[in-house]
Amino acid sequence: MLVVVFSVSARNALAAIFVYEAQSMPDVSGWQTVQNYCNPLLSIQNGWFCEIMDVCPGVPPPGGQQATYRRDIAEMAEAEAFFVEWRVQTTADKSELNWGGGAALSAASHGDVNYAFKIAADRAELNRDNLLPLAIADIDAGVPHTYRLELVGAVSYVWYIDGQVVDSGSPEGNYPSAEPFIVWRANVAFLPSTTQWDYIRYGTIPADGSGDFDSSGAVDANDVYFFLDCLLGPDSTGPGCRWADMNHDGATNAADIQQFVAALAH
Helix, strand or coil, X not given: XXXXXXXXXXXXXXXXXXXXXXXXXXXXXXXXXXXXXXXXXXXXXXXXXXXXXXXXCCCCCCCCXXXXXXXXXXXXXXXXXXXXXXXXXXXXXXXXXXXXXXXXXXEECCCCXXXXXXXXXXXXXXXXXXXXXXXXXXXXXXCCEEEEEEEECCCEEEEEECCEEEEEECCCCCCCCCCCEEEEEEECCCCCEEEEEEEEEEEECCCCCCCCCCCCCCCCHHHHHHHHHHHHCCCCCCHHHHHHCCCCCCCCCHHHHHHHHHHHHC
16 A cells, blocks of 8 residues: 655645555555445456446436545645646546546535546546536557646646647646645446556645656655656656656656665765
């Protein structure tokens, strides 16, 4: 089980990094179970949290199985630079999106600024603040994808899929604020599906090339796991690994190891 919470003092805010690496069930890893409807099949498989969803026997669709989890992020309120990143794969048909089916994750609040993502096997959608146009991206089916939202206060938002910018612009206001929280789920309306989560991470955006994933002000043992994940994982050139790109060449690779080890030993 790897559940990590790092807290650091930041100017004008209390910032933190929270990491759920999906090696244990969400309800023992810092997440509140909001709903577990109609007994979906939930398990940990090879370090992924797996949600097998089906229609509910005797219940007319839409309204199949669902499992939903939430975590308050009050410690991030008014953070100047915030990200949430997750890696997920689902078999949900895109017809399910209109009914709330598939995989979903929201950076939400009790205020006017919210970011709600819905994901099917071959399509992903971002709904910002309900009344704005949807941002839609077609994705390859049958493989996991890495999703990332970066926010700089009320100045900018950027949505990435597998390191590529899908949507960006000026938000309607600051987030995280107004009692913010993260909520995520899988559910079905008409068609069975399987959704698998590799990880969910959120917190302060670490400085580029710093080697300091948790923004603690030092490169230490807490950063090693995540450096290796960038070095060996599929997202070495993505925005979530800019902090590990010690020589600023656009990728985390063998050329960064010496500088990271030197910073670690400092």
